[in-house]
Amino acid sequence: MKHTVSALVENHPGVLYRVAGLIARRGYNIASLAASATEEEGLTRISIVVDVNDERELEQIQDQLSKLVEVIHVVNMTQIDHVSREMALVKVNAGEEHRADITNLVAIFRAKIIDVHPDSLVLEVTGDVGKVDAFCEMMRKYGIIEIIRTGEIFISRSPKRLIDN
């Protein structure tokens, strides 16, 4: 079962190592992880998608993460009304014969062509994980050369900051 956890941490060297290491050490799988700067200088937000068996395991991850000295706030996003996005860059085989089909799909998914080569295209798609998965799946039959994804990021819909909720 995939669950999403959002952690606000102090932006110290090594903090990502601590967070990722802790989850791995306790035997859980990280499906994706994205870390970046926030609205406040010195703070980093880490969005983590973990694979757990039940709610209790998820609570353990939350509790263990909260225990880390540099972790300020941990939220189980599953319990919060939120929106999420992921971006993927997909390099796909695109010879003459398929170019039109691909361009069509790009339009349907509101993706973008961001680089063109005689034999291939680089496509950018943004959306929730389901949409990104679906797009990558559609591209598969043309021959995917490479995919890179950012990992899912989340933000709550409430007018407040997550930490002030």
Place this chain on the structure above:
Amino acid sequence: MLLNGGDAVVEVLKREGVDTIFGYPGGVALPLYDSLYESGIRHILTRHEQGAAHAADGYARASGKVGVCLSTSGPGATNLITGIATANMDSVPMVAITCQVTSNLLGKDSFQEADVYGITTPISKHNFMVKDPRYLPDILSKAFYIAKSGRPGPVVVDIPKDIFLTKIEIDDIPHLPLKGYKPVKEGNIADIDNVIEALAKAKRPLLFIGGGVVISDTSEVMAELLKKTKLPVITSMLGLPAIDHKYENFYGMVGMHGTYTANMAISNCDLLLAMGVRFDDRVTGDIEKFAKQTEIAHFDIDPSEIGKIISVDYSVLADLGWSLPKFTEKAVVGDIGEWQQQLADWHKDHPLKYNKKEATLMPQEVIEQVSGVMADNAIVVTDVGQHQMWAAQYCCTRTPRGFLSSGGLGTMGYGLPAAIGAQIACPDKEVWLFVGDGGIMMNCQELATAAELNLPIKIFVINNHGLGMVRQWQRMFFQGHYSASKHYAGTDFAAIAWAMGVQSLTVKKKCGLKHALEDAKDSSEPFLVDVWVDDDENVLPMVAPGASLNEMSE
């Protein structure tokens, strides 16, 4: 005040009230050692960094103060690791200062470089690497704060050599934000009230106490609670010294080598009040069958302990120093006479027992006899193995910080250096060490440290000529295949002790023990007694690993 980095470290240590540290010098540590020279801080030179770490641990456990150990970079620092991990598992407040190669050599596989930050991350409460010298004073004092606040633990501070040589302002200093660290102190009164309500209704309540009671220094309140409620009590190994063993409803240690009554009590109670415990697998046995019929109330300071191993019905998340007095004040117990009777009957019918032999000393017998001559406020230290379990079973310790043992990590080699730390922390108390013939060799070099400092530690090697606990498992679970568990060398421990300047005796027969006890007791310097005991005795009762607590072999 502007000081060079090494002097700044010394000054911060003094401001933190540190008067003793345990360590071992080396290349990049020399500037710091120069600052320590004639600084007024007592530096104990152990004979191995592992000894320094365990000694700092023993010092901390015996005194409640933060223990400090120090090493050079690379191999010095990696030698501390076992000691840091040991302290981490048992929530011992410690600051480990490791010196690191010069900043511009970092990450280049330089001479004596090891990634101490990386290595210690999973085995410490927190760790720092000082990169900007301006932050050194703040980082060091935060290390002390983190080590002793909340659930205590070891904090590592890794300091590159060049920092010791940089001029640092130590009064008007920048501070690291510590926004994420909010140690729990006070809890929720309503949570306590819920447990009070459950207790009043319970027919078969049971108090299960652990090391948290020792760490929070709440033994006295605990005694009040017992006096008031007469609740039956069992403990984990580290909880053993938290209560007076003469208390009439005390039923001993629970778990793999727990008493029959303690294990049956947990399997039959209807309300388990678990205080400062973490439900280690050596305590719970088969977790699927552990305390199935009972409601559980868990009092702990660490949110991540609640529900980690077992789901509980009530939780009181707070420092026991806050919650226990409030609980004690309100606690009322219903009619539990029948339950008390049941426990007393089990206790009478299933006491701890062993068979004595004509000529050979039984290990339990030795421990009982040693226990008999100890002062009331003596500190008992153990190593790890069978003798540790027998000490837990047969040596009634009498003061809250009077039983020091590596519980969580089960570190052989812990005992001797920890006893040194304890004796330094408590020069006026008797310190008695039980150690196996395996474990003594793991840090026997520290006999020299004890001799040099003239510490009157009384060392009893419970010598069964092999790795007793390993042999017990091989006997019970591996068809008696004694693979790599016998010592054939006939090592003369008394001679080793003598060579290092420690007085010693070997006791091979029953008749010699009394005399040795007197000599050890009266000695004003370290004294080692190598006692030959029966080689093949098992620690009983025993719950086989993975079995349920009520399935004991007695």
